[in-house]
Amino acid sequence: VPATVLAEELLARALAGERRALARALSAVERGGLVPASAALLDAAAGRAYTVGLTGPPGAGKSTLTDALIAIERAAGGRIAVLAVDPSSPYSGGAILGDRVRLAPQHLADDGVFVRSLASRGHLGGLARAVPDALALLDACGWPTILVETVGVGQTELAIAGTADTTIVVVNPGWGDEVQANKAGLLEVADVLVINKSDRDGVARTRADLVQMLALGAAGRAWTPPIIDTIATEAIGIETLWTAVAAHRSELEQSGALAERRAAERVSAGCESRSP
Numbered sequence: 001v002p003a004t005v006l007a008e009e010l011l012a013r014a015l016a017g018e019r020r021a022l023a024r025a026l027s028a029v030e031r032g033g034l035v036p037a038s039a040a041l042l043d044a045a046a047g048r049a050y051t052v053g054l055t056g057p058p059g060a061g062k063s064t065l066t067d068a069l070i071a072i073e074r075a076a077g078g079r080i081a082v083l084a085v086d087p088s089s090p091y092s093g094g095a096i097l098g099d100r101v102r103l104a105p106q107h108l109a110d111d112g113v114f115v116r117s118l119a120s121r122g123h124l125g126g127l128a129r130a131v132p133d134a135l136a137l138l139d140a141c142g143w144p145t146i147l148v149e150t151v152g153v154g155q156t157e158l159a160i161a162g163t164a165d166t167t168i169v170v171v172n173p174g175w176g177d178e179v180q181a182n183k184a185g186l187l188e189v190a191d192v193l194v195i196n197k198s199d200r201d202g203v204a205r206t207r208a209d210l211v212q213m214l215a216l217g218a219a220g221r222a223w224t225p226p227i228i229d230t231i232a233t234e235a236i237g238i239e240t241l242w243t244a245v246a247a248h249r250s251e252l253e254q255s256g257a258l259a260e261r262r263a264a265e266r267v268s269a270g271c272e273s274r275s276p
């Protein structure tokens with residue numbers, strides 16, 4: 001079977017709602033992208049999903065927060081997909097790898113949740129290409145909300161995180177000197193800031209630090225990122241966090257920024273994937 005035919009058949013099945021076909025199509029994306037015909041099909045179907053990025057240093061609690069956010073969205077009746085672009089993330093094909101975080105078993109058996117890891121295969125350039133295709137695929141397959149978890153170290157990861165409609169930056173109390181150099185980059189992509197592990201000492205100082213850094217870049221900003229304390233392991237602060245994401249979304253919708261964003265995405269998708 002020619003690769004193109006396989007891709008088109010897979011895509012048709014994925015678009016019809018078949019989860020296994022979606023998983024296989026994502027594997028194809030991971031291996032090197034979609035054929036142009038598929039990309040055009042996706043463009044036609046995509047553009048409705050809302051993407052929420054979660055980024056921050058390794059161990060900050062992104063996966064734990066993801067799990068808690070899934071629970072909230074499901075409780076509200078929403079369907080939600082997760083794309084983990086963290087090579088150390090514990091999700092793979094519906095199975096959980098490693099013991100650091102458990103995606104609650106009820107989420108793995110839930111038709112309204114789709115979780116997938118993208119492996120970096122050692123180079124992030126490939127990921128930077130695969131992520132937009134993977135998002136377009138999930139979007140076209142009707143997932144209305146997509147969480148994207150990325151490690152917030154390095155330019156490429158931050159660039160990926162920055163493409164989400166709303167980007168949540170997760171830090172911990174007394175965030176270490178090791179992220180010092182990266183603080184400015186992280187704050188630049190942040191629409192919502194989270195101080196997770198707020199069961200630990202140093203929350204007030206970290207908050208003061210963030211407020212001060214935000215003030216430095218405040219000029220001309222239409223939106224001031226709220227700072228939210230969470231304890232992801234105890235599901236504390238998660239409602240407040242999700243409400244802040246919704247508020248940012250409203251702001252993007254009301255200002256017309258979201259519509260502009262979608263139009264720009266369509267233009268760049270057309271240039272990248274439709275040229276022969």
Ligand SMILES: Nc1nc2c(ncn2[C@@H]2O[C@H](COP(=O)(O)OP(=O)(O)O)[C@@H](O)[C@H]2O)c(=O)[nH]1
Nearest residue numbers: 058059060061062063064101196197231232233
């Ligand atoms: N004390 C405390 N530990 C947490 C909290 N959130 C996550 N953790 C723990 O921190 C570790 C790293 O969490 P994980 O979600 O894998 O971080 P990620 O690398 O950012 O995805 C795990 O052992 C979690 O159980 C929290 O709010 N408080």
Ligand SMILES: [Mg+2]
Nearest residue numbers: 062063086089
């Ligand atoms: Mg993780």
